[in-house]
């Protein structure tokens with residue numbers, strides 16, 4: 001038997017910190033200073049963003065990259081560029097960040113939620129098929145945690161129903177499936193460079209596509225509705241200035257040099273941890289389909305079975321933290337339960353459809369169970385260290401499982417003292 005749980009005063013498995021994030025060095029400094037001194041700080045004058053767009057797109061199997069201010073605006077611009085109309089329906093998963101659905105509303109379209117698969121945590125193509133109506137025009141699969149969604153099945157559905165497919169690849173820099181990079185699997189893809197992301201400049205986003213026409217429309221939308229043959233103060237479509245700045249481009253170029261090696265490390269470590277934790281009763285790591293050649297592990301995700309531990313997820317998380325493993329339960333509720341959806345607080349959007357939309361009728365039990373009871377997240381930077389870091393994380397899980405009777409008692413006592421959230 002290993003020594004007692006750290007939660008109960010035992011020695012923690014891990015006392016050293018894991019890899020800090022972000023990682024940066026001389027190359028970021030050189031590029032940032034060069035940009036500063038050049039005086040060319042905007043996208044229209046310097047070369048950092050332009051060069052980053054090309055490099056990032058090529059690395060993700062695409063001809064075109066259009067960098068924008070964040071990974072939410074990118075989703076909205078993609079829907080606008082697709083020529084969709086007001087109050088068209090767009091199918092999205094309920095287990096994702098707010099933006100995947102809020103961007104649909106900000107494009108004046110209707111998000112329709114289809115449940116996720118409880119093994120892969122990605123959109124379930126059967127749920128998508130069931131959600132299609134005569135008004136459906138698009139699907140936004142999220143490559144959740146960095147594992148590509150079932151794009152073969154989703155693209156088949158899209159072809160049959162003539163739907164536009166926008167990959168939300170905010171977690172999936174460098175991921176691949178069916179021997180093709182995430183970002184090149186749908187009609188267009190959106191990535192985020194917000195602080196937590198695997199490739200970051202603090203804020204930022206990019207759209208990737210192989211469709212020349214779509215790219216030209218996106219370029220215009222990114223740049224106040226201008227067109228290449230127009231004069232400066234000539235605007236052809238409704239849009240705004242969504243251009244990314246040169247300082248962010250400078251950081252992203254330096255970060256991009258690091259990405260392939262970091263992605264390989266995360267994938268190697270994540271795969272090892274998943275294999276090891278899958279042996280543990282009550283822990284169900286995200287299942288990886290054979291088609292997923294590279295998982296970018298923006299998150300390492302697992303389901304915790306409370307019955308096996310005799311204590312809820314919150315107790316397992318507290319025990320893991322005490323053992324020195326930072327982790328979280330992730331989203332607390334599915335997107336359609338967000339107050340914004342429940343109250344239809346859509347601002348000026350969806351003026352006609354609003355009255356008939358009732359998100360309290362949306363039924364996505366798999367997403368709900370992940371949010372409310374079972375989901376567990378470990379963040380990407382934990383996966384940038386050596387194999388020994390994975391061994392420590394695995395040992396912490398194993399120790400807690402071994403001492404689950406003690407955890408159960410601890411939780412029961414804590415509850416008797418002050419009844420608490422059992423999730």
Ligand SMILES: Cc1ncc(COP(=O)(O)O)c(C=O)c1O
Nearest residue numbers: 070071072097099170192193194
């Ligand atoms: C799945 C997903 N989509 C979109 C976004 C939005 O990206 P941004 O924060 O750059 O707007 C995020 C950010 O967390 C995300 O996780």
